[in-house]
Amino acid sequence: MIPKAIIQNVVSTAQLFDKNTLIIRIQQPIRSTALVFSNGRIVCVGTKSVKDSEIAIGHFVDIISSASSLPIRMRGFKIQNVVSSFAFPGHINLPALYDTMRIAPPTWLAKHISYNPEFFPGMCLRLVDFRTVVLVFTTGKCIITGARTEEEIFIVQNKIYNSILMFCKNQ
Template structure:
């Protein structure tokens, strides 16, 4: 039996503006505590919070928010709601919110150790990417639930075992 996957980072997104509207990221950076905006380095406002959940949000001018750093889907939903409230208070806006992990799809497996030490396996069926390192550690991105993470982990583990047994 293989060890249970440990979820280290959940990524979620929200859209808080209708199309054709823009957020003034410079003004928000001056109002919101622990917010940094350097448009010459990165086009998003970066907000880091420690309470109630340690997490980071990338806020883009089109109203898209990417939340990273939580350890579960539930925590990610709570964190992104907190970011929406924080921005709403600072900007007096609230529109609609959609929570969904970003969609990282491609059509092939890639491995080039000169550029990146991990093998990227793209699972079209699950709309996920698994990065497998020579240390045995794996990163699963794009999964929609914890159950899907464990299902993908099981499939990857059994596939790797199949190759190990054939050697």
């Protein structure tokens, strides 16, 4: 059974019509941080779901509107990045996984695969048909980044899980 991937961070942006510059951190209703730039761009980070990100951005716009003498409107809400993580049931034999993926890559794997433990302790996998990057570590931890939706995270996880599970020690 594949463990459920846990969303760690969602990054979204929106465009404000007025120009502002500030950092806002809130704990309620959803813990998150907004970076508001002078060109009107607002970046929301730290939420745990796409829906929470939409709610948080709306809350940030309300905060900015209440501090402004002019009404603030928002346009162009867009999810930029969804990051999630999950763990395999044991440690991963990355050298064997790397050699196998280079010699006989699965259909889901793009040509880009990198593993150089002298520079970075994890293996970096890029998938065909997705702009996501999967980082796999010897501890069995796995990070999926670059997705635009939560569904994309779960699709990617389902594609990679069984191929990597074969290299899991201590199952």
